[in-house]
Amino acid sequence: MQTICGNQFNQFDLCSILFAGPFLISTKMKNYILIIIAAFLLTGCSSTFYLVRHAERLDSSKDSVLSEAGQARANLLKDILIREGIDAVYATKYKRTQLTGKPLADALGKEVIIYGTDNTPQFVERMKKQKNKDYLIVGHSNTVPEMVLYFTGDTVHIGHGDYDNLFVVKMKKGIFGNNIKLEKRTF
Template identity: 45%
Template sequence: MNKVTLKELFLAVCIISSLSACYTSKIYVVRHAERQDDSADTPLSEVGHQRAKALSDSLYTKGIDSIFVTKYQRTKHTAQPLAERLGKKSEIYDVKQTGSIVERLSKIKGKNVLVVGHSDTVLEIVKGLGTKPSIAKIEHNDYDNLFLVTVNKGLFGKKVTLKENTYGQKTLP
């Protein structure tokens, strides 16, 4: 039996350490589903509840570890079907502090998360994570965007990519 030299042991420890620093995180960012009305803390409409279920169906098998919502009913109710299916509690972030949620998301390593935001914050979050969405604004009646930010950290650096999808029924123009 061969003896392992100190140099070989050191090399093995270095390789294992390097590999443990590698990770892939997937951050799904959506706007809340359709609102019942334009009041400040409106619940979801019936169509919105259907969209929330469609979101749950879309993300149920994606290994979601954490769910972030704002204090408003519409974001909580959008995430609720998925949270219940996964047995997870949603964490509240301050809608007025998108920099804070971006910073928090940037520290997540090797996890998959869902962030439910608002028409005026979703793109700000996606951009804050280092991507460039193809749209400049989410319109008032646009609810079906699903942004997937993938962060790959490897031995040779970090790569951030964006996939833009939709889910549920197509929103009407």
């Protein structure tokens, strides 16, 4: 005897359920099940990538921390993205990118994940394979446009003094391929 959901079945009953069950379902019910499966397959999986340049830096040293304005911007970014369901925060090896993503990562109880900038195409391809995940990726004025290009094919520019760009890449994967949309926002 086996117990399933509080009910006891013998081996014969289990075989009957497993093998005869599909034949006992009405045609109408089978059609409903097929419609639900088809809808699930057609909607596919979606991921959203929030790409930003690091916030304002304190000085021009190679590994500068954020200025007071940069810290305020990093907190504003956290406030904007806190309800977006971010699964992970990525930043480069530099303090300014990590400190830009840290307020959101801390609020979510996550660590900032360091990624390399030496092979952007490979990084973007790896990120594109993620399913049903949303990410904040913090980069630089030269790497964020490069990532946008590899994600979407679109060219964007970030000026030397621009720190308020937020590029939102929405990728929906379906059985007919990827549908990718780019939204350009400021914050």
